[in-house]
Amino acid sequence: MEDLILMRDNPSCYLEDPIVDLSNPTFLTKDKLCGRKEEVARIESLFMQRSCNGILVSGGAGAGKSQLAYSVMARLTSQTESYFFKSKFDQTKSSIPFSTVGSVFNQLCDEFHQNATESQSTAVRIQLEAALGSQVAILADILPSLFKIMSVDSSATSSEYVDRAMNVSFTLRTFIETVSCYSRRVTFLFDDVQFTVHLNNLNIDGVNELVSQSLNTFPRITRPLALALISKTQGNPLFLHQLLESLRLHGLISFNLNSRRWIWDMDKILNLEVSDSVLTFMVEEMLQLPEELRHVLKISACLGSSIKLRAFDILAPELNVDLRDLLRQVVEKGYMLRAPGERIQFAHDKVQEAAYEMQTDTEKKTNHLNFGLILCLSVIDGDEDELFFLSMSQLNRGDMSSLPTPKRTMIAALNHKAGCRAWELSDFPTALSMHQQGIANLPDDHWSSEYDLSRKLHLSAVEASCSLNNIEVTKELAQVVVRNTRNQDDKLKVSFIASKCLLQCDQLDESREVSSAILKQMNERMKFRLEKMTNEQVLSMKLSKNQDRDKFLLDVYISLVAVMQQSKSSDRRRFPDLGLRMMEITLSNGLTPASGMAFTVLSAVFASAGKADLAYKLAKIALRLSDKFDSNRYRGRASLGLGGFVAWAKEPLRACAEIHLAGKQFADRCGDMVTSFSNQQFYIMYLFCCGTDLEKLQPLLKKQIERAMKREQHFASVSAYGVYWASQFLR
Template identity: 25%
Template sequence: DTSSLEVVRALLADVQIQGLLLVGCYRSNEVGPEHSLTAHLEEIRRSRRADITTICISNLDKKSVNYLLSDLLRLLPRRTESLASLVLQKTGGNALFVEQFLSSLHDEGLLRFSLMTRQWEWDMDGILARDIEDTVVEFVRAKLLRLAPEVHEALKIAAAFGTQCHEDLFNIIDKDPCRLVRTASALDVAVSEGLMAKVEGPAYRFTHDQVQSAAYLLIPRSIREAFHLQIGRSLLKHSSDEDMDKYLFVVVDQLHRGAGLITDRDEKANLAQLGLLAGKKAYACSAFLPALSFMSTSLGLVVDDDWDRRRSLCFDLYNSCAETEFVLGDFETMKRHLDRIFQMAQSLQETLRASYTLVQSLIAQGDTMNAIDTALAVLESLGEVFPSDASKMLVQQELIATHKILSTKTEAELLQLNVAEEDDKMKFLNLISTATYTGNKQTLFPLVVCRMVRLSLSHGVCAESTVGFGFYGVILCGHLGDLDGGYRFGRLAISILKKFQSRNFHCRVQCLNYGFIANWREPIQSSMPHLKRAVDVGLTVGDTEYAMVGAHLYTGTALCVGYPLDTLYKEMKLYSNQMMEYKQQYIWYYNVPLRQATLNLLGRSADPIKLVGEEMDEDNLLHNAEENPNQGLLVAVIYFYKMWLQYLFGEHDLAAATAKKNKSIVTHVAARFPVHCNHIFFEGLIALALARRDGKIEHKDTIEKAMAQMKIWASTAPWNCQHKLELLKAEYAYLEGDVDAAVLGYEIAVKLAAEHRFVNEEALALERAGIFYLNEHEHATAHGLFVRACDCYERWGASSKVSHIKRQYL
């Protein structure tokens, strides 16, 4: 079924599962080209997420049937050959059919054990004359009909629940005074007949799905709906509160199957309420497809009059459906449900929940302008007004005012702030904080964050406050250069998150802290497990937007620290599939340049300095992005990875030109350490390489700026930046002709990069040192360094760089 296929999809998309063997079986005559399983298997084949081996198992042939009979009857195969031919003729070799047919022959005395001869005997003429149904289901059904009436009734009840049912449910049904025989006792007879098995639970399970199908056929088609409704009503009537909590899904499922026969309006409304409760419970368990099924069926139970009589129920149902559809990426159906809410709403309060879902969906689809405008309109209605065009002066004033208020508070005082009640303003501010950061309204971003912080200080903290304080830390680190202050507020956000124990905001806060803040102080590699965990938690609670943001941050971090490229690209593809699956297109686009850059390094592109290949065509993507005012961040990311590759492959003039085009990158990615720090680092290396050819004067400002900035960062994050600074210093000494300083600088840069586990930058330092020694005419030393560089690039997985060095220097 659909839910099972979604479980398979989730398992295949889980990058933490390194080895998994999944065995599934289906009947080919029941799964055609249009079946969902066929489409699902084809999707897996195309995505290359797993290897699929298909094994076709046909019915038993005469030889197999004969071996089965020989083993079963303890007779030589030549003695059972005639019986095997007859059994094959009657059953067609269907394994279940063979088993049930032999059982029926024994029941009828046509296959019997002779005490006189002490061996099995059979009546060939009687078996030959034995009439047999066309299908195994009909055959088993005929066998069931020979059982006692009370067993029939028990089997019908069991079959109505599916292939397995807990004994507690039968006991609840048996509380009905009209029932004279215990269901479980009657099913024990079926157990003795081999039709059912008693399993752990305690529960009863049909021994084969075809047996369950045969038992279900005992219920005439014309009364099946009524039969399910009767079971559901009985369970609802006789269940205790504890039973209802435990078996809510089962009760609602039975009632939904018979809902078409309910005519009483109050009963329909009560069932709709019950179905909504089941849907919310499934949603909380991250079972989004079953949740939507419960909610959608319940939605069909309400009519137009209920908008007047049961207004709260209607809004809750439509909103819950839309929210679940958003998580599943079904934006079209979600929009229809939201439109219905806006149509029926009579107050701002009745539209807030729907507006929140609408803004979320617009962001997910990359329509950040409309998302921001919609949220700002709602905030204005709630009393929080923002300027249509925020000036830099206004932004500076807001930041100064917020800093002034915060400077009077100690961390202990901030942690002891009063807890605010649920705040709609904070919900919408939290929602557009990311959109204003990534979109073209970046001057609005600090205003939104400052408003969140000040509302938290004045009205008390709520779960959304964690995002406000986290983003304030991002601003301090990336925009104001206050790394200590930013780190402080990143830790504060995590502390407040622990106070609220809110899993719904875990993913967001972890992404902010470990994707933007902690790297300025802590070893960058330590952030990777936190970002992976954020992805898992985000998907679990339905925060698909930030789960995919976390995936993007994780892959970007992994790429910059020298994570094995082959393994990384496999993870990238899995995350890429998830981004598309959850309709998070805007994040998918930001991640494309990372994937293509990885392919280039792996040697899977025609030209290693052009972002053209399996994932993207840089000309098309840049053209589309540059024409869209919302895509400034995407343009900056494309240019960054293009510059990086150009420098790595020795195209310094092209790299310098690309860096020059990307002057706005600091505006877009100021707080993102892997991009901001590496942009400054490589811009400095490019300028140093060109200065040796053109002279220092033309590139002096770029060189001095890069070295000064890296010195500051190395003082706060030596693990991440000291080896970069040492390489810049070595290259500068090389430029100045200070051979001794250059030799020492390269040695330190290589040593620190290795100690700090940056194999990619260890390789780069070795390569640059090799070039230095080559120009100093120390060819043996240079050769040894190039060999070591190749070894490091190979460990990284950058086969195109290995080929480049061998072609250029070895």
């Protein structure tokens, strides 16, 4: 009866004769998700929940995570007419920095441009410009197709930010939130994230289903074979696919022409010794391939999981091999697959890993170096970012100890170029890695023989490590620069970067010490006489003749102020001194983009002393100065100072709430999450005091509580909790 049901439900598999090339009988293991009914149902359930923003599918290598996620999400998004985009992380990091994430956002740009109405496109453009301002240009490097949606002035990008990583995160988040409001539902699939629906290996029923459908034979007949296979593969789908194909090639599974069905030699299969590791098994299988096919698999494994065919075209003449023909053969054997965009990729990560493990460590390093040198010479002067980063990845994984010093120095310079490009594309880990590789390739006496290149590499590396909040690396690199640079400004710059990194990681005492040391080196002393000036006189003041130095000096003071605001020590008593000195620098030397902060700090001093009128005047000037220089970084802080300290005594509470809402938006644009959080806190409090609809207020409170708990800001979370429960009670 069970056989009849299968014949009715799946006639192509169990009723009709299998379609087999009798000259070379082969079978195809089915793409159907065998033994995954529970996991499929769970993913479907989560997808239909509007509150679910993401699904993580985890499991061991070869368990079928990618196939499960892609098959189910492709079907669900098709049924719901949603956008569906997928991308795969390259664990060798040979591709363009940030391309894995950027590619799916770029595909969304293309689809939205193609399908959106004129009114939808206009609404998205206006909303993005309002939310991001000049920061919209940050997206242009990451998303080339953004120009299809809106015009972008790349020269207008603001270089001012507090946390570059948060800056980029905010712009991408704003982009997807804005576009998704005017388009279909959007689903992204990121494969091989490497960090939920956990995927175990198949059980006996799942293995039997896969074997049954692959051999077009009823499950009751294939069950003994399935039991033998699960004992050798532990139910790992990838291992199972590979073993079935190996059994066919060795004649242990064959097609019987008389009965027109697949048969197998059960005794030999049971006695067959199989490696207990899918990787070892695949290496053993590959070693039986012809030498030329093993060679092209080794080359491909060194280059990455997905490679442009142009890379093989560049390598082929130098290696004296017809790589295109060999690639065609490995594709026919199922080890690699054709991919869109003139690319080729491995059928599975384990296939690449097995091909890579066929080489000794010496072979790997030699191949990486040779491939890198060949590729580099062909693309160094072009604009092919992907091949350039591929060449640098190959060089950095090779053994360069045998290269002469001039060539290693040239590679160090190329690493600096690659690191700067990675920084522009907002891939800070790659930027830091490239700069560190460049430093490693410099000669021992590089601070004397290659001073300019050493200086550039170290300064760039300090900046990249600070963006990653990597304190140890930042401090170590900064100390190297301080010991070796001939430029006093470089010493001050890297010390200030280290101070910022320490502040971002809540190491307040050390941050204060570094900032104080910078001020001492700049011969800073407190000597101030407050002059009587009108608002307009301040706003029309001359600009500083030494903008960079004065802005840097004020930024150091701002960093110290931030330390004191977060510190519980007696350092806060120096707050007035810092504010007065910042004001003196501004009034004596002229205006810079940071000058508004002098008025903000001094405003807080006078507010705490009960001088509300003067404090309000200074806070308003601070905001106007920030507007004058169009500085998101300082606007957010000026808004916080105005609304948080004095505006409540002079303006309606609703107006104060609007000040903080604008301040949060400015802070978000430059990645200043501390100022953003504080502005949002005041915004919610003022809304509550204004009697805002509590149903609208409670979601904001919940989100603020979550942010406070993540940042371990217990006082803020307690105050937000208090307002939340008060709103619950009042309802």
